[in-house]
Amino acid sequence: MGIKMSYKIAIASSDEKMIDESFGSAKRFLIYEITEDGYHKAEERIVNEGTGKQQSEISQLQNDSSKQGCSPNADCGTGSGCGTGAQSGCGSGTGCGSSHAVSEKVLLVSDCRCIVCKKIGFNVQKQLERKAITSFDVDCSIEEALQKISFYFSKIDKHQSLRGFRN
Amino acid sequence: MSQILENPRGGCVLAGINSVLGAIDRVCPVFHSGPGCCMQTSAAEQGQSGHKNSCFVSSVSLPSSNMLEREVVFGGIKKLRTTIQGAIDIIDASAYFVLTGCTAGIIGDDIESVTEEFRNKGEEVYAIDTPGFAGDSNLGYEVVWNTMIDKVIEQNVEKDDKLVNIFGIVPYHDPFWSGTLEEIDRILSLLGLKVNTFFTKHQGIDDIKKCSGAALNIIVNPWLFKGPAKKFEEKFGVPSLRIPGLFIGATDTTEFVRAVAKELNLDGELVEKVIAAEEDYVYNYLAQAIGVVSFKRFAIVSDANNAVGLTRYLANDFSFTPVLVVISEPLFRQEDKDRIVERITDLEYATPPKIVFASDQYEINQAILNEEEEITLLIGSSNDREVALEKDIQFILASFPMSERLIFNRTYAGYRGGLTFTEDLYDNL
Numbered sequence: 001m002g003i004k005m006s007y008k009i010a011i012a013s014s015d016e017k018m019i020d021e022s023f024g025s026a027k028r029f030l031i032y033e034i035t036e037d038g039y040h041k042a043e044e045r046i047v048n049e050g051t052g053k054q055q056s057e058i059s060q061l062q063n064d065s066s067k068q069g070c071s072p073n074a075d076c077g078t079g080s081g082c083g084t085g086a087q088s089g090c091g092s093g094t095g096c097g098s099s100h101a102v103s104e105k106v107l108l109v110s111d112c113r114c115i116v117c118k119k120i121g122f123n124v125q126k127q128l129e130r131k132a133i134t135s136f137d138v139d140c141s142i143e144e145a146l147q148k149i150s151f152y153f154s155k156i157d158k159h160q161s162l163r164g165f166r167n
Numbered sequence: 168m169s170q171i172l173e174n175p176r177g178g179c180v181l182a183g184i185n186s187v188l189g190a191i192d193r194v195c196p197v198f199h200s201g202p203g204c205c206m207q208t209s210a211a212e213q214g215q216s217g218h219k220n221s222c223f224v225s226s227v228s229l230p231s232s233n234m235l236e237r238e239v240v241f242g243g244i245k246k247l248r249t250t251i252q253g254a255i256d257i258i259d260a261s262a263y264f265v266l267t268g269c270t271a272g273i274i275g276d277d278i279e280s281v282t283e284e285f286r287n288k289g290e291e292v293y294a295i296d297t298p299g300f301a302g303d304s305n306l307g308y309e310v311v312w313n314t315m316i317d318k319v320i321e322q323n324v325e326k327d328d329k330l331v332n333i334f335g336i337v338p339y340h341d342p343f344w345s346g347t348l349e350e351i352d353r354i355l356s357l358l359g360l361k362v363n364t365f366f367t368k369h370q371g372i373d374d375i376k377k378c379s380g381a382a383l384n385i386i387v388n389p390w391l392f393k394g395p396a397k398k399f400e401e402k403f404g405v406p407s408l409r410i411p412g413l414f415i416g417a418t419d420t421t422e423f424v425r426a427v428a429k430e431l432n433l434d435g436e437l438v439e440k441v442i443a444a445e446e447d448y449v450y451n452y453l454a455q456a457i458g459v460v461s462f463k464r465f466a467i468v469s470d471a472n473n474a475v476g477l478t479r480y481l482a483n484d485f486s487f488t489p490v491l492v493v494i495s496e497p498l499f500r501q502e503d504k505d506r507i508v509e510r511i512t513d514l515e516y517a518t519p520p521k522i523v524f525a526s527d528q529y530e531i532n533q534a535i536l537n538e539e540e541e542i543t544l545l546i547g548s549s550n551d552r553e554v555a556l557e558k559d560i561q562f563i564l565a566s567f568p569m570s571e572r573l574i575f576n577r578t579y580a581g582y583r584g585g586l587t588f589t590e591d592l593y594d595n596l
Contacts, residue, residue: 152240165274
């Protein structure tokens with residue numbers, strides 16, 4: 001019956017148990033793949049600290065995905081332009097120096113459906129929103145988060161009511 | 168109830184609850200809802216009610232948990248807890264009520280247990296778990312009182328046979344609410360009674376807690392408050408007297424006074440003295456301006472309470488001819504409709520008007536435009552001004568929603584309200 005539902009969730013965690021890192025300080029993202037049968041850890045993406053190599057890797061990634069003709073990734077191209085815009089605006093402010101790295105991080109997880117971390121800044125949240133990526137800042141275990149999010153998305157995807165969702 | 172309404176009059180349950188709580192002194196509603204509900208619910212009721220707003224907290228100053236996607240997925244209780252604590256820290260209210268928006272209602276956050284946590288710490292925080300989609304603002308009035316009866320009003324309060332509670336006048340949903348309550352208060356005080364209006368005289372949560380000591384609940388409304396009245400009697404033993412419609416002018420107000428006096432066995436001599444003095448006050452003024460208002464054939468578009476009062480005043484006291492009465496609030500019980508029809512058609516000598524129950528603006532307009540008999544005066548809300556202009560007839564803005572008048576303590580109810588209405592009848596020629 002049609003398309004198989006499968007998507008990725010990026011999680012910022014240092015110990016692979018609890019969601020304990022903020023989006024800005026995360027050194028790596030755990031990527032979980034959610035299918036109709038459940039979820040499993042698919043890969044780990046390491047954040048390189050703004051080196052030239054990192055940049056090229058990302059653009060490579062973009063090219064690869066645009067070849068596949070995947071529309072959300074096609075948005076990525078404009079997204080990076082947007083990222084630089086925000087970064088130049090933000091770079092001049094105080095305490096916002098890492099915004100360059102942040103928008104790279106956004107690209108790093110741009111094929112995911114949502115990001116789960118302990119804290120996330122407003123600016124990044126907006127950048128993710130523009131790519132239709134949901135962000136959740138929560139304080140709980142990875143297992144709990146994945147269960148709740150996958151249950152929620154499955155309901156949304158099947159156009160089912162959320163009535164009594166919390167019970 | 169799957170109809171679409173054009174220009175609904177009033178808002179959702181949340182809007183009703185919000186405006187009722189807003190009228191109680193130093194009570195702070197805390198919204199567990201999406202961002203926007205605070206402003207929208209205030210705009211739907213207080214914003215259309217003669218430019219009078221709750222001045223303690225309302226609209227954008229209301230605390231809200233601003234539920235978003237995260238709260239739906241992970242539950243909003245944690246955020247609600249910090250919101251309530253924040254409200255307690257910042258807003259110096261005597262009681263807080265947590266209200267649920269549609270989002271919280273659908274996912275089913277357990278707001279009852281959160282409020283209990285705060286109550287255990289000695290804070291006055293109560294939950295009203297009725298999501299916005301459950302009904303309209305009239306239901307909101309009943310929901311607030313059901314909550315008060317269940318959770319707030321104290322039992323075993325010492326009985327006071329001179330104390331009465333007034334129900335049925337919905338704050339903000341009736342633009343004249345405060346003036347009406349003040350006039351009722353004034354008249355009943357003359358009879359030696361102590362009056363709980365709950366929404367005037369800075370009455371607050373303490374008066375509500377002690378209101379079970381009253382001798383009588385007086386419901387001034389032809390249909391509202393049926394459920395809560397029954398509950399009130401069962402739990403606190405306070406009987407109810409229903410006045411089936413607002414009393415405007417001397418005739419109906421005297422009838423009201425006699426009904427209350429009979430129910431409470433008041434001193435007949437005092438009652439007659441009060442009636443004589445009040446009627447003298449009214450007729451003395453009317454005598455000074457005989458014939459200044461010319462004869463009219465009128466139509467009314469209003470909520471049931473005001474429609475009954477206005478029709479009876481104009482037909483019985485003023486000899487105008489009632490042509491059409493449109494009851495614009497949604498009514499669901501046949502017995503309520505029957506009671507309203509009976510009250511409007513039971514006139515002293517006028518031929519009873521045609522009565523239409525319609526909430527949809529298109530239907531209301533059609534009822535007025537297609538009326539075969541001549542209409543020369545329309546009394547209605549801001550929504551009905553247009554049809555009056557189209558027919559080129561006199562129009563008096565006297566029901567909710569009301570956006571082109573400033574109303575403080577103006578009322579059409581009671582002895583003095585009848586005079587005020589007569590003044591307006593002349594002003595709007």
